[in-house]
Amino acid sequence: MKGFYISKAVAVAGIIIAVSAVATIIALSIVYSQEKAKNNAKPTEGWTTPPTATSTTPTPSNEPWDRYRLPDSLLPEHYIVTLWPRLHVDEHGMYIFTGNSTVVFRCVKETDLVLIHSNKLNFTQLDGHLAKLSTTDGSSPPAIKTTWLQVRTQYLVVQLNGNLVPGKSYQLFTEFRGELADDLGGFYRSEYYQGSQLKIVATTQMQPTDARKAFPCFDEPAMKAVFHMTLVHDRGTVALANGMEIETVNFTTNGVELSRTTFEPTEKMSTYLLAFVVSDFAHIRTPEGAKVLIRIWARRSAIAEGQGDYALNKTGPILEFFERYYNSTYPLSKSDQIALPDFSAGAMENWGLITYRETALLYDPHASSNGDKEWVATVISHELAHMWFGNLVTMKWWNDLWLNEGFATYVSYLGAHDAEPEWNVKDLIVLNAVHPVFAVDSLASSHPLSYSEEEINTPAQISELFDTITYSKGAAVLRMLSEFLSEPVFARGLSSYLKEYAYSNTVYGDLWQHLQKVKNTAGLELPDTVNEIMNRWILQMGFPVVTIDTQTGNISQKHFLLDPESVPARPSDYNYEWFVPIKWAKNGIHQDQHWLLNSSALYEPMKSVEWVLANLDVTGYYRVNYDSANWERLLSLLIEGHQVNKCLLIIPVINRAQIVDDTFNLARAKIVDTTLALRTTQYLSQEREYMPWQSAIRNLAYFFLMFERTEVYGPMQSYLKKQVQPLFEYFENITSNWEKIPTRHTDQYNQVNAISLACRTGVEGCAELTNGWYKQWMDNPENNTIHANLKSVVYCNAIAGGGEEEWDFGWRMFSNTTNAAEADKLMYALSCTKEPWLLNRYLEYSLDPNKIRKQDATFAIVYIARNVVGQPLAWDFIRAKWDYIFNEYGGGSISFSRLITGVTERFSTLFELQQLQQFKEEHSQTGFGSAEIALEQAIEKTKANIRWVAENNDKVLKWFLSA
Template sequence: MGKTCRVSTLCVLCVILALVSIATIVTLWTLALTDHGDVTAPWDSYRLSMDVIPEYYNITIWPRLSPDPNNGLYIFTGQSTVHFECVKETNLILIHSSQLSYTRQDNEHMANGAAALIIESTWLQPETQYLVINLKSKLRQGQKYQLYTEFTGELADDLSGFYRSEYEEDGLQKIVATSQMHPTYARKTFPCFDEPALKAIFHITLIHPPGTVALSNGMERDIANITIDGVSWTKTKFEPTKKMSTYLLAITVSDYTYINTTQKDPQIRIWARRKAIDLGQGNYALNVTGPILDFFQSYYNIAYPLTKSDQIALPDFYYGAMENWGLVTYRETNLLYDPKTSSSRNKEKTATIIAHELAHMWFGNLVTLRWWNEVWLNEGFASYVAYLGADHAEPTWNVRDLIVLDKIHKVFAVDALTSSHPLSSNEDSIVLPNQISEQFDVISYSKVQKLQHLTNFGLFSFFLQTYLNHFGYSNTVGNDLWHHLQMAVKDNNGSLPHSVDRIMSPWVLQMGFPVVTINTAIGKVSQKHFLLDADSNVTVKSPYKYAELQLLKCKYALTHCGMMVFGYWPTLILIQITSNKLFIPMYSFCRAQLLSTSLALRTTSYLSKETEYMPWQSALNNLDYYYLMLDRTDVYQPMQDYIRKQVTPLFLYFKNMTLDWSSVPVQHTDHFFKRMYFKILTQQCVNCNLFRIHPNLRSVVYCSAIAAGDEAEWEFGWLQFKIASVANEANKLMFALACTNNTELLNRYLSYTLNSTIIRKQDATSVITSVASNRAGQKLAWDFVRNHWEYMFTEYGVGSFSFASMITGVTARFSTPAELQEVYTH
């Protein structure tokens, strides 16, 4: 029997409400059709329509550093007023919001000439991460408005947005409320127009417990004690930021202390745990920050635009560091340096990472990419000039030479794969948050390194200066860069064989690089896309069609009957096939089946006479591939014996140089060299006194000791890891624990990564990768990742570096069809 509805006031009201709802939906869909030409509603698009443009935000955030007694969650509450201008008539406001709940959205407290904003309905669109606001009447073009919201979010331990980090000091558990807005997590902290082109000024206020310190991008301007519901709190207001993108906003509340410089313009402060500061672990960072900032102010010919430069070391941080304007955040291992326990590599890492982040204060923060399809505009240049800044701060290190090992060789390896990608992608192809995160890889960071070789050093600096001055506080695309480089060449009476756009467009828009074969006997030049896997199915066009034109003008005498060249123009690597001393890229030719393996391996015969770090490390990097492929075969031990034979003369060389190991080498790279050959030679050191081992050798000795020992040695190492008060020392021990050959211990160590109270989330993928690098642990790590895939992807798949390196690490030894099938079937 069907149901009937008696006509009543309630029934009529229901019908009216239904019709109103339908009319609203029809209106909004009509709006979608009109504005976008298809049937997709505006709130289903991942990109904002740009109908409204923000000018500034007034934001108050109140984190609770103890759990809510009702549900056990750490939370924060907030109030935000965003002032914006309508640039195109609309009755719909889309503002990014993710994992926030709202108690109020209106336009109360209107000021500064803002017009009335009458809201008809609002709802959250979780898939595209919007707060959707439907208005009763259209916003007028050219008119300014403001939107007020009150909201609540969780101060979770997920390392994104506004989150919490925990650490223990003097037996007390302490909480840090901190942030990671990059690239799309500002929307987890407050409703905002969360795209890099929508720059605005931010007025920030933080409410926090008395005795804690609050930090943000601007200097603290007003600190007052207040009472809320009978409880005392501290309220800190900050000076307004410069006009900037949402992803550069930073806020922290902590029990930290700091050291600072005496200079006032800008004020430089290093923040960290009190114990770390008391032990002097922030001193080196403070000492190099001033010289690095001075270098960039001179190099860019633009004064540092802020009143202060804060840098803070965090116990839990997903990335290595983040260039928030005025408040740079770091993993502890990347900012803190302890001369008693940290190695020369740790020191260099601190200097170069600080230089990288400070380079962003101009290249990335002052001038910002328009959209995430051109990440290299921010990261590539910062990666390059970071070495210049570090070289200025530590001129005796010759840091610039390490660009070849640290950047060029690494990007060659990735760009020679079919999984590589162009520097620039189509803007419409990068829209989802995970697609945005995937852009931050070695290609975007390192492929730009050799752009400077198009010009001389002075002209390159001049070009960057004009570019930054012209686009300050705004956004750019790649073509803007080429335009200014072309102008710089013209203004300085320089010349290039072609226009900058013609030269650089193929480099930016095509993935990979060529291998060019030259037969000088008959004058024939041919090229093809270089791929490590010669059998790869590639659909992309062969890159760099103009490369051979430059080769014909090459300054080298092409007198041999066979040559090969590969690399990023204009820095091409020349291989003389008939030469007795061949260069390291020969190994890549072998993997690509262009040359025989025996021919490449013959080049290692000269290593017994080599005493320079760069060729040795390059050779070992390339030989790693053969170790991975052969360490489960009978060839492995003879290979070990051969390399040990080649490195023995080097051991004797340094033994004499260092006065029978009683002193350390003078040259910076010799410190790395010493560690490198000890890694090859050291077999065991079970009963070593940890604090008598030189910091440069500890990671190698710790690993060897745990590998030679068993459960007792492993448990000792684990205890030292748990009580380590220096982040770099803990890091060395963390990696060494993966060196044991006891599979039960390795399985236990892997299981610890599932519990963030035992292994921090930021370190979990590193532990898994370290276990996989151990011959005894590779299969264990692979099975572990497969068995916990959903957890791994959910917890660590938010960014590209960490998760991608884990997948690469656990499959690095795969060399059989059966193992390949395992990857496909999983």
């Protein structure tokens, strides 16, 4: 996640609560996360307790077992693994699994040490040691000297009395037990109710470093091997794994009726792509004789209700699209996709057995919105893209994670577009990925896409990489690359790359080489090699603002920083200069692409023009500024284009969204005046398209965050009420007084915008509309007639305008629903109440897994923080319970960093900055895990917010009063 993700619409608090909520769900889900909780399980009888490092481990800190990276002396060839998850508690009240594993490995360099990853496993003693070593040819191996568990670096250490021989293969056998915990990482349990009966699912999430929690393994992406899996499971349950099941044999042991399912060996693959599930789920499948067996698995009731049908209908076509796109046949015989009640990521691309949150795979036309439907299509597309790019060919180390996830994020829009061409989803990548990641990448505390290998070592450092830079910036720069190479050349380069490196590992430079070869064959002209052009985009953080002076023809670039007084946290070998491809139009006529190679250049064709628009379709990863005269001409065009001809607009819709987003952010960076940005919203009373409105809503959300507690708030509300009322009336008209739903995909989104902002700003009739719908539902709970598209905005506004009765009804509906999409909408809406005591109660509920699933705890807290009433409550809650949250919910969780971001984004006073800095000091011992960067960014953003408010408060107030 991609998640993430990463990559879909990112929520920005405050202004349009319902729209922001849906976007937040998407963004936090695609960021493909893992909620890692500390497993403080007490050993059960017969377990071996890991000896402490001080009593059994040599003390020098530079020993191989004290380093996080495996030595290069051993290479795994294949594993033979048998696991038996218990779906009932044992005599100690615990869920456990037992198993054994044989790993066959080849010695590459002479060594007397076997290091293999193991985390939270308890081993059976074998001849006085934790493992047994043998050879594959029957000869005698060196005797084991000692074995121990190195807890900090997560190793099973096997020291030998002699050396292993290079070129020779050995096998290491272990027997072990682990807890089938509810920590959402490794081999874990998911729970749900079927009627009144509690059901347990044993499932997995290995990425990035949790395969070692299921069995001992060489848990690094370059350590590819073949896996022979066997699962022992309760009679009547179904076992799934990466490979197709070969046979299931029933047997009885100690009076317990069990089944043993064996699976086909996997292809050669990385440990993080392993998956296995035991459940009593039902499934639907493609017909017999289909080229690839596709099965959709979920809770029996969900399958019976047809919630898997959409995924089944779209998986095959999307797979076929990628086969054409990559010019490569899908390498497996089957594709299982399974929806899990508890899953921290949006989805996970396990080869042959893709795991999903229920909301990312299941679609119920009665409860799922068109946004939910798009989410399902794009997530399926993202995961299927990985079957080749990531699974067949895998990054050598996690420092190049961006290549896997950024690529899958980009092409997920291509796959979804092929599956649903009417949606025009390819344009939405600008709103969902490009604009949101600009906000992060314009901070001095941002980071490059690719690190050096040496910088990424620990599991927490690896987890930090699963962020919006990796997913969304990765997607944006690859989209830019595809654009200037052309899509056919880009695709041919990918095909060549995949063919050469199938079943092996690469670094990003390998892809550049293949794209360069294809580019040379195609005869394309570029200003430098693909390697030189792209390294500037991936090895230095940030992006440029390109300034075009239409009076002189001068074009220049400069590193864009949201806070111009900040200093980048990292130096750059390229002095923060980029090779910038500029697509542009002069007087409405498209011009040849121009490359900006240096910090400044003179471009004669830019002179003597009526108006210039650069970065057409926003295919370039940069912002654009103009001289004041050109800005004035563009603002005039926005108004005149709508007045003169509403059908054929002069500025394309995607660039109307860009103009709004660029000006607001240029203003925050003090490059243009804030009033220029506000003036770009004046034409919105005539705008009916989704993308410009969504861009404006997202940017105005910052104004709400900064001014919702000041005297600016009232005049801002009044101005926005005037702007949105025509949009509200437009949708009221085309939907026959809200009886119908608009036909176009993006119109359905913009209808939600219209209702949300109208209710937010007090447009007459809006509150009565939403409250009336909610009241009808309260009067007849068995018959919810609110359209799925409108549920979030209706629920939120009704609960915000109501009291305890409305909140309790929403909570009851949330607690009772078995539909994940409906639960998400209600979980968000409950945060909208204005009653502090209800919000505090909800905060307490958020950390009770019997009320809020662990996968959703972060979401609930962030939602509450986005409510102006709830923000100080959530901040106090986080500070008071930080140690508990950190330990129970896992400092390595990717969504954990979002908790810090979400709770602090309204901070704009010196007092709040001091609180934030004090919070950092007070919890320095506990630490912040994968939220370290998020905390630094929160401090940086708070300082910038303080300055911005001080400089703009009076100016903005005056503008809104006069507008």
